Structure formats: structure tokens, C-alpha cells
Amino acid sequence: MQFDRRSLLRTSAIAMGAVAAPAIIHRGAWAQEDVIKVVGIHDASGGLxxxxxxxxxxxxxxxxxxxxxxxxxxKQVELINYDPQSNIQLYTQFATQAATRDRAAVVHGGITSASREAMRPILKRFQTLYFYNTQYEGGVCDRNIFCLGSGPAQNVTKLVPYVMNKWGKKVYVLAADYNYGQITAKWVKKYVTEGDGEVLADEYFPLDVTDFGPTIRKIQAAKPDIVMSLLVGGAHVSFYRQWAAAGMNKEIPLASTTFGGGNENKLLSPEEGDGIHAAFAYFQELDTPANKAFLERFHAKLGDKAPYLGAELAMMTYHGFNIWAEGVKKAGSVDRMAVTEALESGISYQGPAGTTVVDPKTHHATLDVHIAEVKDQAFEVLESYAQQPPADTQAVCDLSANPNENKQYVVGI
Amino acid sequence: MDLALIVLLQIVTSIAMLALISLGLAVIFGMMRVINLAHGEFLMLGAYAAILATGHGVNLWVSMLLVAPVSVAIVGVVVERLIIRRLYGRMIDTMLATWGLSLALIGLVTMILGNTNTGFSAPLGSIAIGGFRMSGYELFLILFTAVLLAVVFVVFRFTRLGLIARGTMQNPDMAAALGIAPSTVYAVTFAVGAALSGLAGALIAPLAGVVPTMGTAYIAKAFITVITGGAAILAGTISASGLLGAVNTLGSFLATPVLGEVALLAAAIVLLRLLPRGITGRFLKGSL
Incomplete structure (x- = not known):
């Protein structure tokens, strides 16, 4: 091939044009950017x-x-959804992408506490506002994050005395083996002890464990009055199956802080799931006008594709987004600090799950909590407690006094 | 007393589960010296076959005991014809090829059926033993595994088919000289191993839940059992799963399930240090 000056110039000009094109085109797109970008990072596949x-x-x-x-x-809001596939590494990758490439105004996401703790430092470093809308073990103290799900001082504190009063004082705890299960098990211990009860044993299971045979025999040997399940994810659903297959669901009652968050009641048959008690800030079965109106709109829009919303997680995600939107309206901008300060002025939102009030000092929420029982694959609400403050985090965290704090407090027993 | 009985039953259950998930691998490895790294995915395919069949209205038992092994046997024949038979005698190459196959199967099933946990409930209710209760399905699994092992023994030991298979594995050239096509025997043996894996996958599905990556949870255990067992298919599988299952269950009872797994792995390492050719490399030599 001949390579003279003219062809070299021509080739390199084309090459340079090709290399520069994305930047030029991108800039064009950027200039007319009149949408607000919101990123959602939730597992659409895998065990979660x-x-x-x-x-x-x-x-x-x-x-x-x-x-x-x-x-x-x-402006219109553009939602970008990422699927981390139940893989923590992808959480960090997508959080970085949301902050740097998408320049999201806010990131909503994270389901397990492990994924939250993976994303939280990244979003803080890149100064991107972060909303975590899942019920969790409490104690996160960081001004860049808003944790709007219920915590142990809102759900465990109601559920444990309720079931101890109903069934007895000896409790056997099964928990997922990561920060959520470990810390929440401590809260369960605290409330059981305060109710003059006794935790016979606590056992922890990695998220991929599916064989609960030995554990079920151990529970039978220990003869507790209550089994408390803090199990998480699709693999752990086999515990409920094996528990029912052994006929134990007729012998020892189950209570759970997690059952229903993933619609486990729909995965199990009525014979397997009936009678399990759970406490959350929302159940789809809540009989309130706001909830009914919401469900009507939701089903009209999504039709057959509308998922069952089960307990709390999906609904607090809805509340969380709307609370952020209230903050933006009040601030008149999507700027991170302006929105944070607007939210710290005590914004509240009335939605299908009742009133959610942002607690300025902890960035957690005051919300309604309900105890419900599984009946025929649905939840039957037994008791409701209006406006419960996030006392667990309030006891240790004050962001208005220490705005630069950045840690998760763990309850000491 | 009840507790002792229930611990004993749990140990037997663990042993049966280990034997069940390892048997297909043991047949393929013991007879053909092929290390099938896609074994876990054969389990997974069996489980999905059972789920899809029950979803289409097939009786639960028919889909678990018939549909699952037959469909995975068909997959096995295809895999043997397309991949394995080109690689006989090249152990490392077969390992790589079947590993690739395992990744491809996971990807394929994820694409078609989604990376979502599914499952169905165990049939048969529960049985009271003294003050304890146990799932009837687990008892069924124990009995079924025992029957399955007996059937495999009878087929390989007493039938003409078994004789041909064993003869071909020992000396393919001599078998060919006597008028038997070794390649057909290989294909059939591989299909039998695949069918046993598919059956096992369908049988553990009600207890474990089904997800495209479920094979990875079992492949390590199955391998450890087969390698610890050594060359003999049945004697190796039974002795190794007996030993490792007991260690695993006792570990789980005395400490936690996680430590039970650790105890299983530690026992396997110690055994392989003492008996590098597996249990049947030292004891029960020459047994099936």
C-alpha cells in the first residue's frame, strides 16, 4: 500500500473526526439537557x-x-434504572456511574444493608444525594443519606412484645448472616430481655444457604415458644418451606421482621405461610382511603403487570421519591445541599402508608407501624401504631449538632 | 432418646442427599474418567424440567421421577455427541469444555427463564416421631436414594448392559474386537449419568428452591464426595457420603450450619491427604 502525505492527512483527519465525534455530539445533547435525572438501583434479578x-x-x-x-x-424527571443482579460489586459500579456519568440529582436504591453500606461512601464522596427506602437495622448517621424505612425501635419494639404476650417468653432467633441480621438480632435480644423473656439461641445463615434441616431439628430440641425469623432473600424462603414440610408451622409460631418484604406470603402456599406475624410500616392490605386510592391508580396504570406490594419496601420507595420531590419543590432547585436543608426543615408526606415525617436530626422518618398476620397468602392487619419516631437512631445520632458525622452506630447489649 | 433418633435421622438425610447429588457425577467419572464440571447445571436442568412440567399440569411425581431424568438424559446425549466424545482421554480439556458448558447453560437458562428463585412445596406432609416432627418428603428421599443405589448396583453388576459397560470402560479395544461399539456405550453411560443428575436435581428442588445458579451450590459438594470416594462408583459414593454427611450434620448440630460445612471440607482435606486415591483406592478395592 502506498502511503503518501496526502493519504496520511486524509486518514488522520477522518480518524480524528471519529474520535472526537462522541464528545461533540454529547456536548450537543448536554446543552439541551432539561430533564432531572433520578437513578434507581434495585435488584431486578438474582436472589434479592x-x-x-x-x-x-x-x-x-x-x-x-x-x-x-x-x-x-x-422539567420532566428521567428515571434511569440499574439492575445490580444481587451482586454487591455491581452496586458500587452503578453508584459510581450514577454519580459521575449520569450526574443524577438523587439515587434511590439499595435493598440489603450490605448494598447500602457499599454505595453510601461512594455517593458521599461524589456528593450525590442518596435515599435508602428499606426497613433496616437502624443507626446510620450520615447527612448525605435519608433512610426512610422503619427501624428496630419502630418494628421490633412492637412485634417482640406483641408475640411474647401472645405465645410465650422463649425465643429462637434465625438471622441472615450480614450486618442487617447481626444487628437486628441484637435488638431482638434487647427487647426480649426487657420483656423478661429469654433468647434460647441465635443462628446466622449466609444468603445462599438453602438447607435448614439441622436447624429445624435443633429448634425442635430447644422447644422455644416463638421462632423469630430475620431471614433475607430468595434462598432463605426454603426455610419456611422446610419448616412447614416438617409440620412445625402447626407446632411453634413464627414471627418475622422480614417476611412479606419480598412477598414471601405469595411464594408460599396458604398452608405454609398462614399464621406468620410481621411488623412493617405498610402492608398492601391497609384499609385506608389513601391506600385504596393509590392501589386503584396503580392497577389502572400497570394492569396485569402490577406486582403485589406486600410489606413496606415498595411503598416506602414510593414515599421516598415523593419526599425527595417535596424537598426539591421547597428548595426550588435540585442542588444537593439546598434539597438536604429543605428536607431538614421537617418535611412530611401523606401517602398510602400514612404520614411520613422526615426527622431533621437523624435523616430517618417518623411513620406508622402495623403488626399483621399472614392469612391465605395475604396480610391481615392486627394492630396499628401511629407516628412512631426513629428512636433507635435518635438515641445515638444528631446531624444538626454534628453535620460531618459519617458512621453506622450499632446497638450495645 | 427422641433427640438421638432425630439427630440420627438428620444424619441419614444428609448422607442420602450427598449420595443423591453425587451419583450421576460418580457414574460419569467412575466409568468414563470424565470430570463433568457441568454436573451442577445438569441438576439445575432437572429441577427446571420438573418445575416446567408441573407448571403445565403434569403430575408432580411424574415430572420429578420421569420428565426430569429423561429430558436431562437427552441433553446428556447431545453434549456427549457434540463435545465429550471428541475429548476422551484428555482430562484437562474435558474439564475446560464442561466448565464452559456449565457457564453457557447458566446463561441460557437465565436468558430464557430469568434469574429468579422459584420452587414448589414438598409433598407428603409431615410425620411425628416421639416429640419431634419430620417432613415425610425427607423420609421418602432417604428410601428413594437407597432404592436408586440398589438399582444402579443391580444394573451394573448383574445385567448384560452393565457387563458391556464395565468391559468397555476397562478395555475399549477388546470390547470393540468382540463386536461392541465403544462410542455407543460411552454415549449411553453418559446419558445414564446425566439422567441420574437430572433426577437428583428434581428431587432436591422442593427443599432447596430453584435458580439458574443453583448448581454451583452443589457441584463442590458432589465433587468432594466423588473424589473422596475414589474410583469405585457405588462403594465410593456410599462410603464418602456416609462419612462426610455425618461430619457435616454433627458439625451443624454441635456448632452452626456454617461450621458444619467447614467440618465437611476439613474432613475431605484430611482424608485426601491420608488416602490420595480416595477411600476405595485403599479399602474395598475392586468393588463396584
Whole structure:
């Protein structure tokens, strides 16, 4: 091949044009950027998809509703969903992508506490506002994050005395083996001890464990009055199956802080699931006008594709997005500090799950809590407790006094 | 007393589960010296076959005991014809090829059926033993595994088919000289191993839940059992799963399930240090 000066010039000019094209085109797109970008990071596949799928549905629905009502600050909101596939590494990757490439105004996401703790430092470093809308073990003290799900001082504190009063004082704890299970088991111990009860044993299971045979025999040998399940994810659902297969669901009652968050009651047959007690800030079965109106809109929009919303996680994602939107409206901007300060002025939102009030000092939420029992694959609400403050985190965290704090407190027993 | 009985039953259950998930691998490895790294995915395919069949209205038992092994046997024949038979005698190459196959199967099933946990409930209810209760399905699994092992023994030991298979594995050239096509025997043996894996996958599905990556949870255990067992298919599988299952269960009872797994692995390491050719490399030599 001949290589003279002219052809060299021509080739290199084309090459340079090709290399520069994306930047030029991109800049064009950037200049007319008049949408507000919101990123959602929830597992749409893998062992945690039982939680992720309904959360993705409600987040999408919340964004569509807002856009249909005229958007935010005169702009449309663009929702970008990422699927971390129940893989922590992908959480960190997508969090980085959301902050640096998408320049998201806010990130909603994270389901397990492990994924939250993976994303939290990244989003703080890149100064991107972060909303975590899942019930969790409490104690996160960081001004860049808003944790709007219920915590142990809201759900465990109600559930444990209720079931101890109903069934007895000896409790056997089964928990997922990561920060959520470990810390929540401590809270269970605290409340059981305070109720003059006794925790006979606590056992921890990695998220991929599916064989609960030896544990079920150990529980039978220990003869507790209550089994408390803090199990998480699709693999752990086999515990409930094996428990029922052994006929134990007729012998020893189960209570759980997690059952229902992933619609486990729909995965199990009525014979397997009936009678399990759970406490959450929301159940789809809540009999309130706001909830009924919401469900009507939700089903009209999504039709057959509307997932069952089960307990709390999906609904607090809806509340979380709307609370952020309230903050933006009040601040008149999507700027991180402006929105944070607006939210710290004590913003509240009335939605299907009742009133959610942002607690300025902890960035957690005051919300309604309900205890419910599984009946025929649905939840039957037994008791409701209005406006419970996030006392667990309030006891240790004060962001208005120490705005630079950045840690998760763990309850000491 | 009840507790002792229930611990004993749990040990037997663990042993049966280990034997069940390892048997297909043991047949393929013991007879053909092929290390099938896609064994876990054969389990997974069996489980999905059972789920899809029950979803289409097939009786639960028919789909577990018939549909699952037959469909995975068909997959086995295809895999043997396309991949394995080109690689006989090249152990490392077969390992690589079947590993690739395992990844491909996981990807394929994820694409078609989604990376979502599914499952169905165990049939048969529960049985009271003294003050304890146990699932009837687990008892069924124990009995079924025992029957399955007996059937495999009878087929390989007493039938003409078994004789041909064993003869071909010992000396393919001599078998060919006597008028038997070794390649057909290989294909059939591989299909039998695959069918046993598919059956095992379907049988553990009600207890474990089904997800495309479920094979990875079992492949390590199955391998450890087969390698610890050594060359003899049945004697090796039974002795190794007996030993490792007991260690695993006792570990789980005395400490935690996680330490039970650790105890299983530690026992396997110690055994392989003492008996590098597996249990049947030293004891029960020459047994089936």
C-alpha cells in the first residue's frame, strides 16, 4: 500500500473526526439537557429480586405520576434504572456511574444493608444525594443519606412484645448472616430481655444457604415458644418451606421482621405461610382511603403487570421519591445541599402508608407501624401504631449538632 | 432418646442427599474418567424440567421421577455427541469444555427463564416421631436414594448392559474386537449419568428452591464426595457420603450450619491427604 502525505492527512483527519465525534455530539445533547435525572438501583434479578421487582415498579410509577402532573420545577424527571443482579460489586459500579456519568440529582436504591453500606461512601464522596427506602437495622448517621424505612425501635419494639404476650417468653432467633441480621438480632435480644423473656439461641445463615434441616431439628430440641425469623432473600424462603414440610408451622409460631418484604406470603402456599406475624410500616392490605386510592391508580396504570406490594419496601420507595420531590419543590432547585436543608426543615408526606415525617436530626422518618398476620397468602392487619419516631437512631445520632458525622452506630447489649 | 433418633435421622438425610447429588457425577467419572464440571447445571436442568412440567399440569411425581431424568438424559446425549466424545482421554480439556458448558447453560437458562428463585412445596406432609416432627418428603428421599443405589448396583453388576459397560470402560479395544461399539456405550453411560443428575436435581428442588445458579451450590459438594470416594462408583459414593454427611450434620448440630460445612471440607482435606486415591483406592478395592 502506498502511503503518501496526502493519504496520511486524509486518514488522520477522518480518524480524528471519529474520535472526537462522541464528545461533540454529547456536548450537543448536554446543552439541551432539561430533564432531572433520578437513578434507581434495585435488584431486578438474582436472589434479592423478590424485593427489587416491586420497588422498581413503585419508583417508576411515582416518577410517571410526577411527570404527568407537570414534572419538577418545570422539567420532566428521567428515571434511569440499574439492575445490580444481587451482586454487591455491581452496586458500587452503578453508584459510581450514577454519580459521575449520569450526574443524577438523587439515587434511590439499595435493598440489603450490605448494598447500602457499599454505595453510601461512594455517593458521599461524589456528593450525590442518596435515599435508602428499606426497613433496616437502624443507626446510620450520615447527612448525605435519608433512610426512610422503619427501624428496630419502630418494628421490633412492637412485634417482640406483641408475640411474647401472645405465645410465650422463649425465643429462637434465625438471622441472615450480614450486618442487617447481626444487628437486628441484637435488638431482638434487647427487647426480649426487657420483656423478661429469654433468647434460647441465635443462628446466622449466609444468603445462599438453602438447607435448614439441622436447624429445624435443633429448634425442635430447644422447644422455644416463638421462632423469630430475620431471614433475607430468595434462598432463605426454603426455610419456611422446610419448616412447614416438617409440620412445625402447626407446632411453634413464627414471627418475622422480614417476611412479606419480598412477598414471601405469595411464594408460599396458604398452608405454609398462614399464621406468620410481621411488623412493617405498610402492608398492601391497609384499609385506608389513601391506600385504596393509590392501589386503584396503580392497577389502572400497570394492569396485569402490577406486582403485589406486600410489606413496606415498595411503598416506602414510593414515599421516598415523593419526599425527595417535596424537598426539591421547597428548595426550588435540585442542588444537593439546598434539597438536604429543605428536607431538614421537617418535611412530611401523606401517602398510602400514612404520614411520613422526615426527622431533621437523624435523616430517618417518623411513620406508622402495623403488626399483621399472614392469612391465605395475604396480610391481615392486627394492630396499628401511629407516628412512631426513629428512636433507635435518635438515641445515638444528631446531624444538626454534628453535620460531618459519617458512621453506622450499632446497638450495645 | 427422641433427640438421638432425630439427630440420627438428620444424619441419614444428609448422607442420602450427598449420595443423591453425587451419583450421576460418580457414574460419569467412575466409568468414563470424565470430570463433568457441568454436573451442577445438569441438576439445575432437572429441577427446571420438573418445575416446567408441573407448571403445565403434569403430575408432580411424574415430572420429578420421569420428565426430569429423561429430558436431562437427552441433553446428556447431545453434549456427549457434540463435545465429550471428541475429548476422551484428555482430562484437562474435558474439564475446560464442561466448565464452559456449565457457564453457557447458566446463561441460557437465565436468558430464557430469568434469574429468579422459584420452587414448589414438598409433598407428603409431615410425620411425628416421639416429640419431634419430620417432613415425610425427607423420609421418602432417604428410601428413594437407597432404592436408586440398589438399582444402579443391580444394573451394573448383574445385567448384560452393565457387563458391556464395565468391559468397555476397562478395555475399549477388546470390547470393540468382540463386536461392541465403544462410542455407543460411552454415549449411553453418559446419558445414564446425566439422567441420574437430572433426577437428583428434581428431587432436591422442593427443599432447596430453584435458580439458574443453583448448581454451583452443589457441584463442590458432589465433587468432594466423588473424589473422596475414589474410583469405585457405588462403594465410593456410599462410603464418602456416609462419612462426610455425618461430619457435616454433627458439625451443624454441635456448632452452626456454617461450621458444619467447614467440618465437611476439613474432613475431605484430611482424608485426601491420608488416602490420595480416595477411600476405595485403599479399602474395598475392586468393588463396584
Amino acid at each position: 429480586d423478590i424485593y427489587g421487582q416491586p420497588m422498581i415498579a413503585t419508583l417508576g410509577f411515582a416518577v410517571e405520576e410526577l411527570n404527568a402532573a407537570g414534572g419538577l420545577l418545570g
